Amino acid sequence: MSILGNRLLRKEDPELLTTGARYTADVDDPRLQGAAHVSFVRSTEAHARVNSIDVAAALEAPGVVAAFTAADIDIDPPPLVIPPLFPEEMRRPWLASGVVRFVGEPIAIVVTDHPHQGEDAAELVFVDYEPLPVITAAEQAMEEETLLFPEFGSNISVSYGDGGDPDLFAGCEVVVEQRIVNQRLAACPLEVRSTAAVWDGETLVMWSSNQNPHNSRNRLAGIYGIDREYVRFICPDVGGGFGPKINQYPEDMILPWVARRIGRAVRWTETRTENMVAMGHGRDQLNIATIGGSRTGDLQAYRLVTIANVGAYPSLGAFMPSQTASMAPGVYQFDRVETRGVAVVTNTTPTEAYRGAGRPEASEAIERIVDVFAAEIGMDPSELRRQNLISPDAFPYETGTGLLYDCGDYEKALDLVLAEADYPALRAEQRRRRRSGETVQLGIGLCTYVEITAGPFPGSEFAEVRVHEDGSATVYSGTSPHGQGHETSWSMIVADELGIPVDRIRVVTGDTEEVAKGSGTYGSRSLQLGGAAVKKAAAELAEYARSLAAELLGAEPVEVVLDKAEGASFHVAGSRTRAKGWAELAQAAASSGGLDAAASFKASQPTFPFGAHLAVVEVDVETGAVHLTRFVSCDDSGRLLNPLIAEGQRHGGIAQGVAQALLEEMVYDEAGNPLTTNLADYAMISATELPSFDLVALETPTPVNPLGAKGIGEAGTIGATPAVHNAVCDALAVFGVRHLDMPLTAEKVWAAIKASTAGEVPS
Numbered sequence: 001m002s003i004l005g006n007r008l009l010r011k012e013d014p015e016l017l018t019t020g021a022r023y024t025a026d027v028d029d030p031r032l033q034g035a036a037h038v039s040f041v042r043s044t045e046a047h048a049r050v051n052s053i054d055v056a057a058a059l060e061a062p063g064v065v066a067a068f069t070a071a072d073i074d075i076d077p078p079p080l081v082i083p084p085l086f087p088e089e090m091r092r093p094w095l096a097s098g099v100v101r102f103v104g105e106p107i108a109i110v111v112t113d114h115p116h117q118g119e120d121a122a123e124l125v126f127v128d129y130e131p132l133p134v135i136t137a138a139e140q141a142m143e144e145e146t147l148l149f150p151e152f153g154s155n156i157s158v159s160y161g162d163g164g165d166p167d168l169f170a171g172c173e174v175v176v177e178q179r180i181v182n183q184r185l186a187a188c189p190l191e192v193r194s195t196a197a198v199w200d201g202e203t204l205v206m207w208s209s210n211q212n213p214h215n216s217r218n219r220l221a222g223i224y225g226i227d228r229e230y231v232r233f234i235c236p237d238v239g240g241g242f243g244p245k246i247n248q249y250p251e252d253m254i255l256p257w258v259a260r261r262i263g264r265a266v267r268w269t270e271t272r273t274e275n276m277v278a279m280g281h282g283r284d285q286l287n288i289a290t291i292g293g294s295r296t297g298d299l300q301a302y303r304l305v306t307i308a309n310v311g312a313y314p315s316l317g318a319f320m321p322s323q324t325a326s327m328a329p330g331v332y333q334f335d336r337v338e339t340r341g342v343a344v345v346t347n348t349t350p351t352e353a354y355r356g357a358g359r360p361e362a363s364e365a366i367e368r369i370v371d372v373f374a375a376e377i378g379m380d381p382s383e384l385r386r387q388n389l390i391s392p393d394a395f396p397y398e399t400g401t402g403l404l405y406d407c408g409d410y411e412k413a414l415d416l417v418l419a420e421a422d423y424p425a426l427r428a429e430q431r432r433r434r435r436s437g438e439t440v441q442l443g444i445g446l447c448t449y450v451e452i453t454a455g456p457f458p459g460s461e462f463a464e465v466r467v468h469e470d471g472s473a474t475v476y477s478g479t480s481p482h483g484q485g486h487e488t489s490w491s492m493i494v495a496d497e498l499g500i501p502v503d504r505i506r507v508v509t510g511d512t513e514e515v516a517k518g519s520g521t522y523g524s525r526s527l528q529l530g531g532a533a534v535k536k537a538a539a540e541l542a543e544y545a546r547s548l549a550a551e552l553l554g555a556e557p558v559e560v561v562l563d564k565a566e567g568a569s570f571h572v573a574g575s576r577t578r579a580k581g582w583a584e585l586a587q588a589a590a591s592s593g594g595l596d597a598a599a600s601f602k603a604s605q606p607t608f609p610f611g612a613h614l615a616v617v618e619v620d621v622e623t624g625a626v627h628l629t630r631f632v633s634c635d636d637s638g639r640l641l642n643p644l645i646a647e648g649q650r651h652g653g654i655a656q657g658v659a660q661a662l663l664e665e666m667v668y669d670e671a672g673n674p675l676t677t678n679l680a681d682y683a684m685i686s687a688t689e690l691p692s693f694d695l696v697a698l699e700t701p702t703p704v705n706p707l708g709a710k711g712i713g714e715a716g717t718i719g720a721t722p723a724v725h726n727a728v729c730d731a732l733a734v735f736g737v738r739h740l741d742m743p744l745t746a747e748k749v750w751a752a753i754k755a756s757t758a759g760e761v762p763s
Contacts, residue, residue, distance in 0.1 A: 004496050004641055005640060005642075006642065007642065010644070011487045011488045011502070021239065023236055023238075024191075024209050024269070026236070031200055031265060032198060032265045034264060035196065035264065036065050036111045036112065036265070037111070037114060037115040037267055038109060038255060038266050038267065039109070039111075039112065039115070039118030039119060039122045039268075040108070040109060040122070040251060041108035041127070042106055042107065042278065043103055043104065043106075043107055045131060046347040046668075046671060046673065047100065047102075047131070047133065047135070047146075047347040048099070048100050048130055051128040052128045053069045053125065054128075055067035055069065058110055061120060061121040062121075063113040063121070065113060066262050067125070068095075068108065068258070069097070069107070069108045070095040070096065073094050073095065073257065075257060077091050077092065077093045077094060081315045081319075082318075085158055086158060086314040086318060087149075087157060089149050089152035090313055091313075092312075092315075094250050095107055095254075100129070102347050102348055102349055104274070106251060111262060115269070136346055136347060136348055136670070136672050138308065138346065139286065139307065141155040142307065148345045148346070149345070155344045155346070156342045156344050157310060157314040157318050157343045157345055158319075158342070159341070160306075160325055160341045161341060164303070165338055168292075168301050168336055169290070169300075172300050173294050174377055175290065175291070176291055176372050178288075178289050178369050178738075180365050181285075181286055181287075181741040181742065182283040182285040182360070182660075182742070183664075183742055184281050184348070184666040185664050185665070186276050186684075187241075187279065187280075187281075187354055188275075188682070189239055190239035190240045191239025191240055192209075192272060192274070192279070193209060193268075193274075194209050194267075194270070195251075195255055195267070195268050196208075197255040197266055198264075198266075199256070202226070203230045204220060204226065205232045206233050206252075207234045207235075207236060208233070209236075209241075210245050210246075210480070211235075211243075211245045211482060211520050212520030213233045213235045213480055213511070213518065214233070214478065214517055214519065215247070217232075219247075219248060219253070220233065220248070232511070232513045233511075235509070238510075239482070240482060241483075244353070244354060249278075252268075272678055276674070276676065280311075280316070280349065280352030280354075281348070281349050281351050283660070284309040284348075285306055285361045286308075287304060287365040288304070288306075289366065289368070290303040291369045291370070291372075293373065297379050298388070299334060301335060301336040302329055302369075303339070304339045304341075304362070304366075306324050306325065306339070306340070306361070308320060308321045308341065308342070308344065308351075309348065310346075311346060311348045311351050312348065314343060316352045316353045317351025317352050319343075320353065322358070323456070324339075324341065324361045325341055326401050327358070327359050328366065328401055330362065330367070330448070330449060331385075331389055331408075331448050331610060332366070336400065337399070337400030337401055348672065355656055355713075355714050356451070356717040357522075357523065359451045359714065360718045363447065363718045363719065364721055367449065368722055368739070370384060371445075371726045372739065380427075381726070382418060385448050389411050390410060392408065392411070395408060403452065405608045406607055406702045407608075407702055408636070408700060409700055410450070410612075413610060413634040417446075417612040417613065420632050420694060421614045421616070421632045421694075434734050439620060439621050441618070441619050442616065443617045443726075443730040443732070444616055444730055445615040445616075445617070445722070445726030445727025445729070445730055446723060447614075447720075447722040447726065448612045449610060449613070449722075450608050450609070451718045452607075452608055453525060453606060453607050454523060454524065454529055455523065455606030458529065459525075460602035461478050461479060461529035461530040461600065461601055462515070462599075463476065463533035463536070463598070464537055464597070465538045465596060465598075466594060466596035467500070467595040472500070473498065473505045475490045475508065475537075476508045476515045477515065477530055477533070478517055478533070479521045479529075480518070480520045481521055484649070484713060485645040485648070486521075486530070488642065490531065491507060492641060493534045493535050493707075494534060494538045497539055498542055498568065499564030499565070516598065517600075523714075524609075524710075524712065526711075526713075527707065527709045528607055528705045528709045528710060529602075532601040533599055535601075535707060537597050537599035540597040544595070544597055545570065545582070545585050546562065548589060552584075553570070553572055553578055555572050563576070563579070567581065568582060601705070604704060606704075607638065607710040609637045611635040611636055613634075613654075614631070614723060615630070615631050615720070615727040616629050616631070618731075619731040619732065619749060621753055624746040624751070625749075628658060628690065628724060631654060631691060631724075632694040634696040635695075635712065637710040637711060637712035637715065638699065638707075639701040639709050641707065649715075650712065650715060651695075653713065653714060653720070654716035654720045656685070657723075658720050658724050660717070661724035661725045662685070662689070662728075662744050663689070663745070664682065664684060664685065665682075724744075732749065732756075735752070
């Protein structure tokens with residue numbers, strides 16, 4: 001009987017909950033004995049010329065080993081994240097020189113014997129600034145009165161799509177448009193950025209909190225002009241990634257230069273405030289959505305225009321508008337779809353991929369404008385959705401943006417959620433409260449979504465499975481977990497293929513010396529690519545072991561079967577008297593290289609998970625306070641390997657999606673100063689603001705990979721945000737409020753209600 005599909009408790013958790021994880025800052029390696037500590041002097045100006053930097057006073061401070069500015073660094077600046085896409089003129093330097101472009105940009109490096117000495121010494125570095133005009137908003141950057149890179153001649157780092165079709169909405173009886181803001185967010189990982197570096201002879205050894213060790217190794221090899229075999233990159237336990245840790249930052253990648261320059265190992269762990277102002281932010285898109293259709297609810301045409309604020313230097317965040325554009329039509333059948341977008345630079349922290357990476361923005365835009373359209377024609381938003389969903393028999397379905405959806409049953413997901421929530425009863429209660437004029441009004445919000453996972457280019461993933469002479473096994477995976485439960489999941493796959501108990505299987509990830517190659521963990525790709533590679537390697541190992549067992553048993557391989565029951569062994573079919581277990585086979589194979597197999601799996605295309613979310617909110621009309629009272633979700637990610645792990649991912653994603661709708665926002669003042677630089681000012685969500693989630697199950701296996709699996713890690717952020725946003729706007733509809741931008745804070749909601757009673761309803 002297959003172990004797959006069981007609710008197996010995570011193997012990772014006992015250690016995490018008892019002795020604790022081993023993060024980069026906890027690494028106690030002999031090679032790091034006596035390591036110096038790096039501190040960065042960061043810009044206090046959002047945009048300014050740097051006339052001079054004086055490190056003399058810092059060099060005299062206690063414990064200071066060295067201090068460096070950009071003038072000292074003799075290697076080329078770090079490469080562009082996507083070289084063919086981004087302009088060379090916007091390449092980010094190691095340290096700012098000449099001009100600083102955001103508060104928090106590194107200007108100088110101070111190296112000390114102890115970390116606390118660095119904080120004090122960094123304050124002694126004197127920087128002479130000459131302030132320049134500051135741009136913090138994307139629309140402001142589009143005016144181009146101030147240029148961050150005058151030599152490039154524009155604030156637009158990259159453009160997507162083409163011009164507008166004047167006939168796009170021809171024949172539409174109703175056309176509505178809405179300006180929708182996806183505000184800037186901070187990832188707030190439990191573990192801040194942390195890196196250690198040492199030159200062990202000719203080999204560079206680095207430990208870092210990172211999602212993509214092999215790619216990081218490759219970049220470092222290129223920067224320092226050495227072969228990849230002379231770079232060992234190690235990811236210990238990673239306390240949260242969420243996308244901003246996919247790539248290494250200049251602060252990480254300059255550490256080997258510092259180590260070589262001072263002749264000793266170095267370490268760096270940022271403070272929480274540094275993390276908030278200098279690690280990549282997420283979202284920050286302005287979307288202008290226009291939708292057209294008939295008065296009877298047939299949606300016909302859709303246009304999405306995106307202006308993305310990507311901060312001071314284009315990084316992965318500048319690629320996100322293309323992701324948003326590709327997923328623009330969502331789950332709906334449109335006759336015509338048009339998308340275009342730009343990524344503009346501003347005097348803010350550069351943006352990165354953040355949980356969902358462009359897809360939450362697409363879902364927010366289409367789901368919000370669908371509700372606006374429903375209100376315009378007086379139709380229930382659930383019925384408008386049902387009437388326009390892509391039908392199950394249309395798959396594989398090619399969208400107006402050229403994507404090929406693999407499989408889905410969108411109407412079933414919607415119906416399951418509506419039934420679970422008792423939608424008619426909720427609407428009845430809403431009508432009752434509106435009639436009675438109660439001070440606490442009810443809002444009901446829906447989202448029907450589809451997302452792309454392991455995309456837009458699925459790539460491949462590597463795995464190796466080795467059985468040892470004691471009968472245990474080790475999996476070497478190119479994925480790099482940071483909370484996804486890979487140790488449990490990969491063990492389950494191997495146990496299912498080989499019959500070796502889960503507790504006798506070890507999983508190795510995140511070390512480029514132990515794992516031959518890999519592509520890391522991001523974009524909800526791990527199970528469908530990494531898990532499929534593990535399955536493929538295990539299956540090939542089983543076939544090799546079958547041949548070896550046949551040789552030892554004096555039989556033909558086709559006569560030998562693997563009995564996966566307790567004490568898994570190979571025996572001749574119909575006869576259990578002679579058998580060879582895994583330990584015996586591994587011992588027999590020891591002289592010929594061992595009992596192992598390696599495999600890579602490459603998918604033919606991405607997969608497209610889907611689902612429906614329903615949020616119920618109560619809005620206190622006297623204070624503006626919003627209380628999320630119920631949340632029902634159906635998230636179909638194909639075949640479930642372990643429902644318990646999938647539910648955990650759904651819980652976390654929903655929490656972050658709700659957080660965007662109601663609470664979280666990185667705020668800058670007009671001078672470009674970040675105002676939310678710690679967890680007292682930045683309203684990160686907690687369990688206090690959340691109800692227990694009602695998770696509805698649905699599995700639609702995909703034909704794209706042998707596990708039938710799709711991604712699940714980002715679904716919550718893609719469905720929850722528009723569901724909650726729609727719910728609050730639904731509650732406010734009784735006051736004539738059509739739309740409010742997120743986050744839907746009590747102050748903002750209260751102001752909208754007050755404005756409506758004064759006849760000044762916000763648009």
